Amino acid sequence: MLSLKKYLTEGLLQFTILLSLIGVRVDVDTYLTSQLPPLREIILGPSSAYTQTQFHNLRNTLDGYGVHPKSIDLDNYFTARRLLSQVRALDRFQVPTTEVNAWLVHRDPEGSVSGSQPSSGLTLESSSGLQDVTGPDNGVRESETEQGFSEDLEDLGAVAPPVSGDLTKEDIDLIDILWRQDIDLGAGREIFDYSHRQKEQDVDKDLQDGAEQDDTWSGEGAEALARNLLVDGETGESFPAQVPGGEDQTALSLEECLRLLEATCPFGENAEFPADISSITEAVPSESEPPGLQNNLLSPLLTGTDSPFDLEQQWQDLMSIMEMQAMEVNTSTNEILYSAPPGDPLSTNYSLAPNTPINQNVSLHQASLGGCSQDFSLFSPEVESLPVASSSTLLPLVPSNSTSLNSTFGSTNLAGLFFPPQLNGTANDTAGPELPDPLGGLLDEAMLDEISLMDLAIEEGFNPVQASQLEEEFDSDSGLSLDSSHSPSSLSSSEGSSSSSSSSSSSSSSSSSSSSSSSSSASSSFSEEGAVGYSSDSETLDLEEAEGAVGYQPEYSKFCRMSYQDPSQLSCLPYLEHVGHNHTYNMAPSALDSADLPPPSALKKGSKEKQADFLDKQMSRDEHRARAMKIPFTNDKIINLPVEEFNELLSKYQLSEAQLSLIRDIRRRGKNKMAAQNCRKRKLDTILNLERDVEDLQRDKARLLREKVEFLRSLRQMKQKVQSLYQEVFGRLRDENGRPYSPSQYALQYAGDGSVLLIPRTLADQQARRQERKPKDRRK
DNA sequence: CGTCTTTGTCATCTA
DNA sequence: CGTAGATGACAAAGA
Numbered sequence A: 001m002l003s004l005k006k007y008l009t010e011g012l013l014q015f016t017i018l019l020s021l022i023g024v025r026v027d028v029d030t031y032l033t034s035q036l037p038p039l040r041e042i043i044l045g046p047s048s049a050y051t052q053t054q055f056h057n058l059r060n061t062l063d064g065y066g067v068h069p070k071s072i073d074l075d076n077y078f079t080a081r082r083l084l085s086q087v088r089a090l091d092r093f094q095v096p097t098t099e100v101n102a103w104l105v106h107r108d109p110e111g112s113v114s115g116s117q118p119s120s121g122l123t124l125e126s127s128s129g130l131q132d133v134t135g136p137d138n139g140v141r142e143s144e145t146e147q148g149f150s151e152d153l154e155d156l157g158a159v160a161p162p163v164s165g166d167l168t169k170e171d172i173d174l175i176d177i178l179w180r181q182d183i184d185l186g187a188g189r190e191i192f193d194y195s196h197r198q199k200e201q202d203v204d205k206d207l208q209d210g211a212e213q214d215d216t217w218s219g220e221g222a223e224a225l226a227r228n229l230l231v232d233g234e235t236g237e238s239f240p241a242q243v244p245g246g247e248d249q250t251a252l253s254l255e256e257c258l259r260l261l262e263a264t265c266p267f268g269e270n271a272e273f274p275a276d277i278s279s280i281t282e283a284v285p286s287e288s289e290p291p292g293l294q295n296n297l298l299s300p301l302l303t304g305t306d307s308p309f310d311l312e313q314q315w316q317d318l319m320s321i322m323e324m325q326a327m328e329v330n331t332s333t334n335e336i337l338y339s340a341p342p343g344d345p346l347s348t349n350y351s352l353a354p355n356t357p358i359n360q361n362v363s364l365h366q367a368s369l370g371g372c373s374q375d376f377s378l379f380s381p382e383v384e385s386l387p388v389a390s391s392s393t394l395l396p397l398v399p400s401n402s403t404s405l406n407s408t409f410g411s412t413n414l415a416g417l418f419f420p421p422q423l424n425g426t427a428n429d430t431a432g433p434e435l436p437d438p439l440g441g442l443l444d445e446a447m448l449d450e451i452s453l454m455d456l457a458i459e460e461g462f463n464p465v466q467a468s469q470l471e472e473e474f475d476s477d478s479g480l481s482l483d484s485s486h487s488p489s490s491l492s493s494s495e496g497s498s499s500s501s502s503s504s505s506s507s508s509s510s511s512s513s514s515s516s517s518s519s520s521s522a523s524s525s526f527s528e529e530g531a532v533g534y535s536s537d538s539e540t541l542d543l544e545e546a547e548g549a550v551g552y553q554p555e556y557s558k559f560c561r562m563s564y565q566d567p568s569q570l571s572c573l574p575y576l577e578h579v580g581h582n583h584t585y586n587m588a589p590s591a592l593d594s595a596d597l598p599p600p601s602a603l604k605k606g607s608k609e610k611q612a613d614f615l616d617k618q619m620s621r622d623e624h625r626a627r628a629m630k631i632p633f634t635n636d637k638i639i640n641l642p643v644e645e646f647n648e649l650l651s652k653y654q655l656s657e658a659q660l661s662l663i664r665d666i667r668r669r670g671k672n673k674m675a676a677q678n679c680r681k682r683k684l685d686t687i688l689n690l691e692r693d694v695e696d697l698q699r700d701k702a703r704l705l706r707e708k709v710e711f712l713r714s715l716r717q718m719k720q721k722v723q724s725l726y727q728e729v730f731g732r733l734r735d736e737n738g739r740p741y742s743p744s745q746y747a748l749q750y751a752g753d754g755s756v757l758l759i760p761r762t763l764a765d766q767q768a769r770r771q772e773r774k775p776k777d778r779r780k
Numbered sequence B: 001c002g003t004c005t006t007t008g009t010c011a012t013c014t015a
Numbered sequence C: 001c002g003t004a005g006a007t008g009a010c011a012a013a014g015a
Helices: A002-033 A037-044 A049-056 A058-066 A074-093 A097-114 A124-128 A135-144 A149-155 A169-185 A194-203 A210-218 A223-227 A247-264 A277-286 A294-298 A311-324 A331-338 A358-368 A370-379 A386-393 A401-410 A440-459 A464-476 A493-505 A520-527 A539-546 A555-565 A567-572 A574-583 A589-596 A605-618 A621-628 A635-640 A643-652 A657-732 A761-779
Strands: A229-231 A238-240 A746-750 A756-760
Touching: A621 A635, A621 A657, A635 A643, A635 A657, A643 A657, A657 A746, A746 A761, A756 A761
Parallel strands: none
Antiparallel strands: A229 A238, A746 A756
């Protein structure tokens, strides 16, 4: 019963932390409005699109922001990060797919329409994402690949921006309709994209004004709003959220959250028991309370801010709310959380089941993070209570467990962890593998690899803290959160974040640039006069091309939706006018007026002259020169005609030498102009492709890292199992006098044919050393 | 007013 | 050799 309570309390503790953090996160809205930089940036990341690098690099940002190496806030910092990661993981935990899909619909238009608009993904909920979020990107990704949620999670943070290039006008209209519907339904536009929306509001103000937003956020009327699901900016997942200022809503959200958790948590088989709320409250402060850690645990963000809102107070409010809700918690949850009792390591503790117990989590830390042990105690409070469990399970035979454990810890010979020092005779952890073990070398190697992996990570911008956090997250969430918690950008350092940030700023092209289909037909209606020879690899670029023969102009994407909706509005856009101008390159002013003026609907009649002047100003220098020299044909012809026709044209007219020279110059310059545009497009394409490749590689790397950790974990478990079996067998062996063999004098050796031999230790040592040398020689 | 971005232009190289 | 295209470098214009 004691252990049960422990399990219950720690499980509840985690869950409560989750809830509190959800509450915190929602209330962050108020922090945002109060413009408190620290919290705002920690939770949402910098709001400016220009600071995206920091946003993607938020781990580093956190490093930079709150932590001084000697700061006493270090504990808070680590705890906060750990808890945030847990919350993220738990989010994923309880996401109902259908709701996700619903939100994906919302997000899809956002991502697509926003196109290349640099969007920092500053949804309110992206706070959970912290370091690896690009909002629209994820939304689009998820909508694109709804078939595999976990895959989506795995891809999270991969900054492959949405494609807008192949959207037809109908698509865009539809998207816009959906978008407006979202707004009507109460989904504020900020939900999808904070910064982008703010910008876009400047462009088309008719869509929505602030009052509408307020209505949106107050959650009036609609039943859908009663649930008030928020969507995670990172994953697009929705979760029940607390509406600021509404305690009823909060309670509802919590209840919802509980239900979701119960519905989705994988460990809900056993009989339920009525959760004693008082035990929760009592357990929270008391359980797993290594000195000095509890406060940090409870209020990870507190010390970092001077916020007028006391998070501690929020926590207490939350607790009181939980008390009011007679919630029921599954016993089995906690049992699983706490794994099997240490008494029987063989039966339960070695299973590779996904619901890995915390005990094992802890021991993996020990195994893999020996080099980072200083981070250790800071990082995972569970570890503090660990020696009890681990000493009983892992080192069942060791009389002096904790000290030897620690020493084992410090050394890189982590294999010692799995082989009780007792078997090493003198308990000397540098004595090498006294125990001949077929897995020993493998394990050592694996551990060495992992250590080197950590080194690698550090080299590449990982700091040990991140690395250990990676490990921790891998461990602590039964693998369910592995995918989503570690986007490539978060995994890999500054390079990753820089690339991802830049990719999102130029997001219109990167995701589709691999497709080699050139959609020149789509753009032909617009650009036929431009006759740009270069057909981009990227369909998205074709969209821009479709706006005119003028080269790549990122700003087009801003108006993309609008211009498609109403082509007449093209006239309002200076560049596009310029584009049109280009198409009738060298016409006489009167001709220009008739040919180039946009549809009358977009113009007031009185402004025609103005327009003419404007167009006149917009004429290129070559056009002016051509007019001055009275060149009898358009610059367009001069430039784009094939050589033969061009020569024919020249021969038709009696042209002076100066005129001819000018014409040739115009042709040369015109061609070069387009060449330059194409060149730049191509360059951009190349960069984007490279960027995407980098992201892919980072994603692969992250996946491989995850797999490696998983493999190491199972390997370690198998080793434990083997070791236990070894001890069991060895312990049952009796010599001819019926006495047990001394482990210091004899050892079991596994023969190649599967048989097990009892041999003297000296012999075993020799063989072990021989085996040890072999791999070393191989390495040399 | 300085800075950054975009675009046009020139020089040069290559096919 | 002339033409066209590609590209680096520079400058002007505009944000």
